[in-house]
Amino acid sequence: MRSAIVSLALLLLAGCGEPLKHLELIEDLRVLGARVEVENAPQRAAPRAGERATVRWLVASEPAPSFGWALEACFSGSAETGIPSCGSPAFAAAESAGLATGEPSLSFDVPADSAAGARIVIQGEVCSEGPPCADIGTDVVLSFALGDENTNPELEDDSLALDGAVLPAADLIADGACGRVPSVQAGSGEHQLSLRIDDTDRDPQAAATPLDPPNESLQVTHFSTAGELDSAFSAVDGAAALAPATAQWVAPVSAPIEGLLVRFFFVARDFRGGSDWLERGVCVVP
């Protein structure tokens, strides 16, 4: 006995829906990255026992530029996965004096008797009120291995370009910022943002197996305060030839007569605590 079945499903399934919130769009207070710098050697992303280091945080907000924060440093517990957390009391702490602007930072001396390979955890909170933060604050964490031979990517001032033209550094907070940055026509459609990555931004790494890439991989996250970016992430594969990290940005369809300042944030990180970022802007004009 042989049998066969032919069927016709009388339903067209709907595609995936819109995300609840767009990661790549800055609409309120957001923490976008953190960078570890060893004192007198800011390119190094992992201090050794006895050294002094500073962890700086990139915080973006739209529109309010001020926020409160509190940070502390400690040694990690034993967990290798999950959320890094303190395994012992904090050995350094700092907090903003009320609301602040700029980059939250915590400087600390790594205890001289720290065990080799110990992991340090920086944890805290950033919020639009405080400190202490109310429930709506963002809890933040960063962990890295002590003494790791890891350097920060170093993004150059001319690394970020819009449609091939370098976006210059400018003070984007002060009044009149729109007059100091390149302009883009409202409704002008899609533009390409391109971040140049240099060979020195990727640390070489020892390959324990043939699967391990010869260089660390970098992740680039990109954000804008208006318009539409096609994604929040680009990857610079440690096993692939070096190529710019790119994102497509669609300009807002309208802008006020005085222009609309749009800020871009590009953050490169190596998943080991090394990071760098650029903030640039354009003025969208009607």
Next chain:
Amino acid sequence: MLDAEIGLGELKQAYGGLELHGRSEWDFQFSRALNLTAGTDFFGWFMSGEYRGPLPGGLEGDPSQRNPNAARGLVSIDTDFQVVRPGGYAELGIRPVDSLLLLPGVRVDYFEDLDAFTVDPRFTARYEILRTTTLKGGVGRYSQAPEFFQAFADIGNPELEPYYAIQTSAGIEQRFGSELSIGLEGFYKWVEGRVVPTPGNAPPRYLNEGEGRIYGAEISLEARPDADTFGYLAYTLSRSERRDLDGRWRLFDQDQTHILSAALSRKLGAGWEVGARFRLVSGNPDTPIVSSVYDARTGLYLPVSGEVNSVRSPTFHQLDVRVEKQFRLGAVTLAPYLDVQNVYNAENIEGRGYSYDYRESETVTGLPIFPNLGLRGEL
């Protein structure tokens, strides 16, 4: 032969090699009252593989599995491995009297990759008290190996052993003529040595220190009021729990307190047949996300989970109906049918989707009403 490869950026999983299955079984009928069934089986993997990806975590009830891959740490494995598992079994069928059937048995397995033997004795019995009433019961030990990768040296614990369950059940079947039968069965299962992840997946990453218990009862009813009608109704009440290294009992991911199934079919004549099936099942347990933390190392938010499996999705319920018409076309029997799943378009919640920072969420529902028009043919 097996051969598969997937990759994304520097993430890669590739394996290839030989998979072997074998099974043979013998039956020996010594007398009307005694028979022996014996057999052997074999499973083997002779593989080489490469893996670069996130460190595996626990497979069950481990909320960290929801963390983004980048937050779980990458590992690389490039290895040849083999999983060789021969086994043998024997079961005696003993009928000291016509109404009593005793089935003692044993199964022996060797897990070459774990260098471990297991011996699992089992015993089942059926006793017809009356021609319409049967008692049944059983007890047995059932062993199972960990997932093969959990014993890999670089990402797991080579000291892992097979774990086992002791299963017991007892029940009664009662027939009322040829039209109706009712069954009632209770069951209890104890699981010992389950593989559980260590806190934070720290080395040795997995231990044989978990326990489990599953218990409950099922009542079922089969009705054949006439030659053209069949009905079935079953209800199971159960609870399945496990205890990991934290020493607290919690629900398994798939625990379902209530399972109600009902089916009815009827031949209407002239080749027409209609049927319906209804299911009502407790929603799956879920672990709530209570907040999140921004991880600057990865640029991603990590969910902070509440108590594991401490909440439950709403009850699942669905009605499916089917209409079929059979007719012959020469030597071929054709049967066009209309199968409509989820007739009343129940919005059964199957999960929850979250915003990137886990501050907002929305429910994810299963299939809506799903009509399916088909043609079945038999030669």
